[in-house]
Amino acid sequence: MxxxxxxxxxxxxxxxxxxxxxxxxxxxxxxxxxxxxxxxxxxxxxxxxxxxxxxxxxxxxxxxxxxxxxxxxxxxxxxxxxxxxxxxxxxxxxxxxxxxxxxxxxxxxxxxxxxxxxxxxxxxxxxxxxxxxxxxxxxxxxxxxxxAIPIVRPLRESLVGDQVTRVMGIVNGTTNFILDQMTTTGASFEAALADAQARGFAEADPTADVEGYDAAAKAALLASLAFHTRMRGDQVYREGITGITPDDIEAARDMDCVIKLLAVCQAGKDGIVARVHPALVPVSHPLGSVSGAFNAVFVEAREAGHLMFLGPGAGGxxxxxxxxxxxxxxxxxxxxGVAGPPQAVFDEYPILPMDDVRTRFQIRIQVRDEPGVLAAVATIFAHHEVSLQTVQQSAIEGADKADGWSATLKILTHEARESDVEACVAELTQSKAVNAAPRVIRVEGM
Structure with a gap:
């Protein structure tokens, strides 16, 4: 009409x-x-x-x-x-x-x-x-x-003449508050969630936040705007933070990192991908210092370079x-008597499967403290073409050496393909030198 x-x-x-x-x-x-x-x-x-x-x-x-x-x-x-x-x-x-x-x-x-x-x-x-x-x-x-962060209009209008290659952000204040409390106070996930609910940062049913559904919907919008295409929320890879433990927080601290629930949207020559998951972020990275219930979005563009948007992410x-x-x-x-510019859709880019995503990983493995274990573990990584950047071995405090499982390997990989790391972890889990499934968390911003 x-x-x-x-x-x-x-x-x-x-x-x-x-x-x-x-x-x-x-x-x-x-x-x-x-x-x-x-x-x-x-x-x-x-x-x-x-x-x-x-x-x-x-x-x-x-x-x-x-x-x-x-x-x-x-x-x-x-x-x-x-x-x-x-x-x-x-x-x-x-x-x-x-x-x-x-x-x-x-x-x-x-x-x-x-x-x-x-x-x-x-x-x-x-x-x-x-x-x-x-x-x-x-x-x-x-x-x-x-x-309150102005991010939609900059992507929709201000950067429309540039080529955005990556958008990475903390887009859920509830999860950022919970992870920040776990980092600064040593609280468990359950205690930090209860605190967030008491302060009004989390709903009585926090599922949409802590399981990453809210962030995934926002990631779909960011990817659509940044890459001038169409992406739905159900096309975003999603993991929540309910499995994050104080041990994970401490392992991040040992690397001078913090754990954040990130929305990461990337564009490459083969297609685009959007993913939401916990990740280690260096404390020196702009996103590493975002505390409390604040949100922040980090944009990388070919001509504009790196842009950071920070502010309150929720609340009335x-x-x-x-x-x-x-x-x-x-x-x-x-x-x-006019309408503003419509959302620009230049092309339908292929949406890449998560298996093809390349990033770094921190992998923690409980092993026997005996000769040959490190070589056996390294052989499994090499078999799956996952390159190791650093390996640290430490004794498990209070471990009973009689049961043999007395050391932890903390491994930081070079950039590796998601499916290769999954296959590597599956073989490590079956190895006689490894006790139970390794702890794996992605690393961003390094």
């Missing part, structure tokens, strides 16, 4: 307000609503036209919400997003359905959309972007990745700030 835009040359004082429909009024939604209602002069100064909150769709209309007019609320979101007097829809309800149906309806009615819904965008971003472009409206989602205020930034941008476009 064709939408009629107001004349941008008309004096601002004579223009009708831009009307906003808000879906959801939780922690972020309530912040956004209050920012719209309490900062009208600031918004007019930035947009050139008033912005008015026309309605808020919620599940429970009768629930009291301090500072918000009860007449704004409705439990019929579809009626709200398809109203002819709506200009912009802000979606903050999360999840796939009914968010997908509602946003498609809004776009088809000529309404621009601002959303923070990474799960929806990771699964159906291509469909939503095509709908926005077809109807000449905007789809903005800065708040969907890394909270940081996320609301990103939503408001998108709202002002979309409102400005509406006043001018």
């Amino acid at each position: 064709t939408t009629t835009r107001p004349d941008p040359a008309a004096p601002s004082s004579t223009r009708e307000p831009l009307r906003v429909a808000l879906l959801g009024c939780g922690v972020v939604g309530s912040q956004v609503a209050r920012m719209i209602l309490t900062r009208p002069d600031d918004i007019v100064a930035r947009v050139g036209r008033p912005v008015e909150l026309a309605g808020i769709a919620v599940a429970h209309v009768g629930r009291p919400r301090h500072g918000l007019d009860s007449r704004l609320f409705t439990d019929d979101p579809m009626a709200l997003v398809t109203r002819d007097d709506i200009d912009i829809v802000i979606e903050l309800i999360g999840g796939i359905d009914p968010a997908r149906t509602l946003l498609l309806a809004a776009l088809e009615h000529g309404h621009s959309v601002v959303t923070a819904n990474k799960a929806l965008l990771a699964a159906y971003g291509d469909e939503l972007n095509k709908a926005a472009e077809a109807h000449g409206v905007d789809l903005y989602y800065e708040a969907a990745v890394a909270g 205020s940081p996320t609301a700030s990103a939503v408001m930034g998108d709202l002002v941008t979309v409102a400005r476009n509406s006043v001018r």
Whole structure:
């Protein structure tokens, strides 16, 4: 359908307000609503036209919400997003359905959309972007990745003339807080998670965060933007942090490293890959010093070089700030009668399997402290073409030498193929010189 835009040359004082429909009024939604209602002069100064909150769709209309007019609320979101007097829809309800149906309806009615819904965008971003472009409206989602950090627009617009080769980041504040607590206090994973929940950094059900699903959705968005292609969340390799132990943290410290849950997106001549997993990062690397619930994204581009984006990655205020930034941008476009540039998709690149990824690894092996063991282990690595950079042997504190398993080998590999390391570890596990499965963790930033 064709939408009629107001004349941008008309004096601002004579223009009708831009009307906003808000879906959801939780922690972020309530912040956004209050920012719209309490900062009208600031918004007019930035947009050139008033912005008015026309309605808020919620599940429970009768629930009291301090500072918000009860007449704004409705439990019929579809009626709200398809109203002819709506200009912009802000979606903050999360999840796939009914968010997908509602946003498609809004776009088809000529309404621009601002959303923070990474799960929806990771699964159906291509469909939503095509709908926005077809109807000449905007789809903005800065708040969907890394909270208040401006990373979506730099990848989508500022770096579109460059060639981004790699994006690596800490994009989940909950897991970064947990790992930071394990590093600085010596807490177990379970204790650090309980602390995160007590402070409001983790949900009662933390699965999406600690198992890496949240970060994987964000990695899909980052890869799509950085490499101008299409990637879904289910195409991202994913591992969580539930298996990380204090021993892993200590082994990282011995290498002057810390453990972070990383989202890594890479482009090469054969294709692209996106992966989420715990990794050792040198403390000297920009990502190594990111503490607490902060997020950070490290971008490598052919011409721009290395760029670092750092800031609060979660919470009502940081996320609301990103939503408001998108709202002002979309409102400005509406006043001018234009839509912003669509997401650029230049090509469909092959998505490489995880088996073909090359990186470094730290491998810890409990072995017998006796002659010939190191040679036997080295032979297995050589057989699978995994090159060793360093090998350290240390006695296991408190080990009973009578049982033979009294030493630990800490091995740092050169860059190696994922499938070769997997095969190497499988053979080590079966070796008579090795006690139980080796501990393996990838190394990034070296």
